Amino acid sequence: MRCGCVALCRGGVTVPQRGWVWQYLSMPDSAANGSASANGTAPAVELHNISKGFPGVVANRDISMTVERGTIHAIVGENGAGKSTLMKTLYGLHQPDSGTIAVNGTEVEFGSPSDAIDSGIGMVHQHFMLADNLTVLENIILGAEPATGGVIDSREAARQITELARSLGVEIDVNSPVAELGVGQRQRVEILKVLYRGAKTLILDEPTAVLVPQEVDELFENLRRLVDAGTTVLFISHKLDEVLAVSNRITVIRQGTTVGTVTPAEVTRRQLAEMMVGSDLPQPEPRTSEVSDRVRLEVKNLSVSRPGRRDLVHDVSFAIHSGEILGVAGVEGNGQFELCSALLGREHSNGTVAIDGKDVSHASVRDRKNAGIAYVPFDRQREGLMLTSSLWENNLLGQEEKFTKYGFVNVAAARAACREVISRFGVLTPNEDVPAFALSGGNQQKLVVGRTMSMNPAVLLAAHPTRGIDVGAQAAVWEEIRTARDAGLAVLLVSADLEELLGLSDRVIVMFEGSVVAELSPRDATPELLGSYMTGAKVAAR
Amino acid sequence: MKLTGRARLMVLFAVPVALMSVVRLWSGEDALTSSDTIGASLRLSVPILLAGMAGLWAERCGVLNIGIEGMMIFGTWFGGWGAWQFGPWVGLAFAVVGGMLGGLIHAVATVRFNVDQIISGVVLNLLAFFGVRYMSDLAFVGQPGGGVSQSPPQTSAIPRFDIPVLSGGEVFGWKSPNILLNLEERGWFFLSDLAGILHGLTHNLSWGTVIGVAAVPATFWILWRTRIGLRLRSSGESPVAAETLGVNVIRLRYLGLLVSGGLAGYAGGILAIVASSYYRQGQTAGRGYIGLATMIFGNWRPVGVLGGASLFGYAEGVKLVANDAISTLFLFVALAAVLLVVAAVVNRNTTRGIVTTFVAVVAAYAYLAIDDVPESLTQSLPYFATLVVLATASQRLRPPAMAGIPYRRGESH
Numbered sequence: 009m010r011c012g013c014v015a016l017c018r019g020g021v022t023v024p025q026r027g028w029v030w031q032y033l034s035m036p037d038s039a040a041n042g043s044a045s046a047n048g049t050a051p052a053v054e055l056h057n058i059s060k061g062f063p064g065v066v067a068n069r070d071i072s073m074t075v076e077r078g079t080i081h082a083i084v085g086e087n088g089a090g091k092s093t094l095m096k097t098l099y100g101l102h103q104p105d106s107g108t109i110a111v112n113g114t115e116v117e118f119g120s121p122s123d124a125i126d127s128g129i130g131m132v133h134q135h136f137m138l139a140d141n142l143t144v145l146e147n148i149i150l151g152a153e154p155a156t157g158g159v160i161d162s163r164e165a166a167r168q169i170t171e172l173a174r175s176l177g178v179e180i181d182v183n184s185p186v187a188e189l190g191v192g193q194r195q196r197v198e199i200l201k202v203l204y205r206g207a208k209t210l211i212l213d214e215p216t217a218v219l220v221p222q223e224v225d226e227l228f229e230n231l232r233r234l235v236d237a238g239t240t241v242l243f244i245s246h247k248l249d250e251v252l253a254v255s256n257r258i259t260v261i262r263q264g265t266t267v268g269t270v271t272p273a274e275v276t277r278r279q280l281a282e283m284m285v286g287s288d289l290p291q292p293e294p295r296t297s298e299v300s301d302r303v304r305l306e307v308k309n310l311s312v313s314r315p316g317r318r319d320l321v322h323d324v325s326f327a328i329h330s331g332e333i334l335g336v337a338g339v340e341g342n343g344q345f346e347l348c349s350a351l352l353g354r355e356h357s358n359g360t361v362a363i364d365g366k367d368v369s370h371a372s373v374r375d376r377k378n379a380g381i382a383y384v385p386f387d388r389q390r391e392g393l394m395l396t397s398s399l400w401e402n403n404l405l406g407q408e409e410k411f412t413k414y415g416f417v418n419v420a421a422a423r424a425a426c427r428e429v430i431s432r433f434g435v436l437t438p439n440e441d442v443p444a445f446a447l448s449g450g451n452q453q454k455l456v457v458g459r460t461m462s463m464n465p466a467v468l469l470a471a472h473p474t475r476g477i478d479v480g481a482q483a484a485v486w487e488e489i490r491t492a493r494d495a496g497l498a499v500l501l502v503s504a505d506l507e508e509l510l511g512l513s514d515r516v517i518v519m520f521e522g523s524v525v526a527e528l529s530p531r532d533a534t535p536e537l538l539g540s541y542m543t544g545a546k547v548a549a550r
Numbered sequence: 551m552k553l554t555g556r557a558r559l560m561v562l563f564a565v566p567v568a569l570m571s572v573v574r575l576w577s578g579e580d581a582l583t584s585s586d587t588i589g590a591s592l593r594l595s596v597p598i599l600l601a602g603m604a605g606l607w608a609e610r611c612g613v614l615n616i617g618i619e620g621m622m623i624f625g626t627w628f629g630g631w632g633a634w635q636f637g638p639w640v641g642l643a644f645a646v647v648g649g650m651l652g653g654l655i656h657a658v659a660t661v662r663f664n665v666d667q668i669i670s671g672v673v674l675n676l677l678a679f680f681g682v683r684y685m686s687d688l689a690f691v692g693q694p695g696g697g698v699s700q701s702p703p704q705t706s707a708i709p710r711f712d713i714p715v716l717s718g719g720e721v722f723g724w725k726s727p728n729i730l731l732n733l734e735e736r737g738w739f740f741l742s743d744l745a746g747i748l749h750g751l752t753h754n755l756s757w758g759t760v761i762g763v764a765a766v767p768a769t770f771w772i773l774w775r776t777r778i779g780l781r782l783r784s785s786g787e788s789p790v791a792a793e794t795l796g797v798n799v800i801r802l803r804y805l806g807l808l809v810s811g812g813l814a815g816y817a818g819g820i821l822a823i824v825a826s827s828y829y830r831q832g833q834t835a836g837r838g839y840i841g842l843a844t845m846i847f848g849n850w851r852p853v854g855v856l857g858g859a860s861l862f863g864y865a866e867g868v869k870l871v872a873n874d875a876i877s878t879l880f881l882f883v884a885l886a887a888v889l890l891v892v893a894a895v896v897n898r899n900t901t902r903g904i905v906t907t908f909v910a911v912v913a914a915y916a917y918l919a920i921d922d923v924p925e926s927l928t929q930s931l932p933y934f935a936t937l938v939v940l941a942t943a944s945q946r947l948r949p950p951a952m953a954g955i956p957y958r959r960g961e962s963h
């Protein structure tokens with residue numbers, strides 16, 4: 009799997025500097041050259057007293073930490089604790105207000121990501137950094153293109169990428185535009201992007217939020233191999249089991265500062281969570297619910313087709329009753345997104361959809377929404393938020409009618425509604441006027457989920473509702489969903505997190521290549537069994 | 551039925567030619583496919599084509615360029631002055647430099663100072679318009695044949711040539727046969743029309759034109775095959791993603807706008823040096839804006855821009871060479887629209903069917919009922935075609951995602 013990267017470094021010929029255009033045309037592939045001068049024992053990364061503030065918030069306060077070479081070092085903490093901010097500082101995306109960074113024992117100052125890249129650092133960002141209209145191949149090679157005399161060697165690039173993807177157990181068409189990919193594929197492209205560069209220090213900011221356990225295992229097997237060869241991995245995740253399983257060290261950040269570094273052997277999951285939150289974790293009571301006979305969402309023979317391709321959703325039928333949560337398991341990209349889009353009326357489909365007994369098969373998105381359907385999107389930034397608009401405007405989205413009188417928005421009421429969501433879902437923010445991009449990833453997610461829940465829907469389509477949300481807040485969101493369920497809500501829950509899926513659902517269906525291949529009760533569904541259905545290894549008669 | 555690649559291009563070319571042949575035999579009007587018309591169309595297309603390419607380079611790197619008209623004005627003035635002083639080749643080089651100057655102004659305003667891209671472009675157009683008047687006052691007034699609104703005539707021109715064998719060009723003093731002209735004069739169905747078109751494209755060619763057309767393959771090759779091209783496109787598609795991978799978006803936007811300006815300047819140079827032999831005020835006549843229309847028509851791709859520019863150039867060419875033939879052009883449009891209606895029905899595309907039916911009816915009415923077509927109507931034909939394309943193909947248009955949005959460094963969220 010390293011071969012891709014080795015091939016990249018081959019062109020280490022030095023070229024005389026003749027202005028920057030020349031540099032672009034003939035630049036030797038610089039990835040991974042940075043640590044050539046590494047001295048044998050120095051830590052891969054040392055952060056000394058880093059502080060970083062934004063208007064109205066101190067995101068990082070006097071943070072110091074050391075990351076040893078050849079280790080997987082996890083960073084955990086609540087939403088808004090400052091993890092992403094710290095990693096962005098290390099990657100040169102912004103500069104710290106104070107403090108110093110040393111890489112391989114040498115003090116560095118990163119004015120831009122290209123400086124960090126030159127020092128051998130690569131990063132998978134919490135939110136996708138992809139160009140929609142460019143192909144998978146172009147997105148992956150951008151900035152580290154294999155080229156002869158400035159002309160891109162696409163065939164060589166395609167070969168390297170395909171090989172790399174295969175080692176990750178991923179299948180991907182390198183020539184399709186990224187616009188056509190779902191969140192799972194996008195996440196895989198992001199991971200391929202950083203592995204392709206062959207960086208010596210990898211920063212992974214929540215790379216696994218939408219990946220199912222098998223995919224996570226494959227990823228970590230690969231990372232292990234890299235780490236054995238001397239690579240260092242900095243890894244952020246809210247899935248604490250995952251963190252305890254793979255990392256050598258764990259640093260906990262709380263309210264912008266480090267509270268300690270531990271080894272996985274020293275702590276339990278619960279202790280780790282308590283270190284993050286600083287108090288006891290809320291422990292939601294597992295509850296059995298009363299599923300009524302009333303069918304709220306009925307789907308019959310639903311198919312979504314694309315000319316010349318296999319159906320994206322193939323002949324799917326199910327019914328969800330009032331007070332019931334139907335879980336959808338599956339590897340991302342097996343029709344879950346298209347199923348939700350079709351139910352929302354965003355995607356042309358065949359078959360029938362009825363909400364509360366009313367046929368909405370041909371209704372518009374708006375009519376379906378008015379019939380009581382609501383949606384927590386797969387990708388909060390693409391489908392859920394206007395990043396540069398304020399929180400209250402974002403919260404208003406989709407419920408303008410409720411807050412409009414005589415054609416004017418009742419701003420005071422809209423703000424109050426947003427404040428209500430902020431306090432009910434614990435969104436960490438100075439006020440409702442800040443733009444959405446100023447929230448941490450998990451807090452953006454809380455806002456999106458909170459907005460959807462505050463609409464009091466009859467049917468909820470929830471895709472990865474707790475993606476990026478920390479353990480404490482996750483329990484709170486689950487509790488919200490359960491409470492609404494008990495009050496009669498019907499939920500279609502798409503999730504890659506098996507704990508969430510099995511813990512919440514009353515029934516689970518498995519999607520594979522657009523079809524429902526199994527229906528199980530969560531009591532019988534072991535992770536192994538689900539896994540074999542999700543990968544198509546096992547096919548059950550329904 | 552889905553045709554791919556080359557086969558599709560062949561059909562796209564052959565069907566209209568056959569249709570024109572039908573129109574010619576039906577109406578007895580030769581001008582639609584005569585080599586004179588096509589030759590004029592080519593000459594008139596090239597400035598539009600280059601303006602379109604200028605737009606493409608700018609928007610591909612992420613900056614809207616309304617200022618192409620102004621950069622072309624710089625091109626005409628500097629080209630006209632340089633050609634008058636130092637001969638036509640130096641004139642063309644000056645035109646490019648003049649255009650790049652405009653590109654640089656636009657870049658400094660929009661990339662460095664984050665001025666609104668539309669406003670900067672409009673200001674540039676005004677600046678160019680009044681600026682060259684002032685410079686003419688300094689450089690041309692008092693010279694024989696010169697004045698505030700025009701330069702003295704140039705004394706030499708860019709050489710022209712015919713392609714040997716096909717169109718009777720000379721090779722080492724030997725006068726080769728003129729096969730295409732011969733064929734054209736026979737009046738055969740399809741073959742003579744094809745020959746007329748090819749003859750128009752292969753005789754009496756100016757080197758200035760040839761270099762201009764070469765911008766199409768060159769642009770394609772650079773933007774879609776080279777490292778710098780990928781990086782430049784990524785600056786227009788997702789500057790944030792590009793920056794996180796170490797791409798210097800700011801520099802690439804400067805580069806894109808310099809190339810854009812250079813192309814626009816060359817387009818102006820062609821107008822002042824190849825299409826005429828002196829600089830004249832107002833020589834660009836809005837071609838910069840037409841170029842932007844061809845860029846949209848061509849879906850921000852070089853070959854598409856070539857198609858759009860040909861369309862606009864052809865409409866102008868027919869008007870210039872054979873104004874009477876314009877009504878037959880409506881017959882052609884009507885027939886073509888009928889074919890498209892059939893295609894839409896086969897593909898069950900309702901919108902397209904309605905739009906093309908409407909076009910067919912209007913064009914047929916225009917052909918049958920109007921004897922003397924008002925000039926304004928014929929001039930608007932290509933715009934109308936662009937609108938039809940937008941109405942029917944807008945879902946498939948893929949403009950660069952971040953064109954028009956200012957980018958400040960380190961502003962990734």
Ligand SMILES: Nc1ncnc2c1ncn2[C@@H]1O[C@H](COP(=O)(O)OP(=O)(O)OP(=O)(O)O)[C@@H](O)[C@H]1O
Nearest residue numbers: 062067087088089090091092093446447448449450
């Ligand atoms: N661009 C910005 N402008 C203003 N404030 C910001 C900006 N980016 C982050 N913040 C603030 O800094 C704090 C830390 O955010 P950060 O994204 O680092 O959190 P995090 O630990 O990554 O959380 P999560 O687990 O939710 O991703 C938050 O309070 C956030 O609101």
Ligand SMILES: [Mg+2]
Nearest residue numbers: 092134448449
């Ligand atoms: Mg984060």
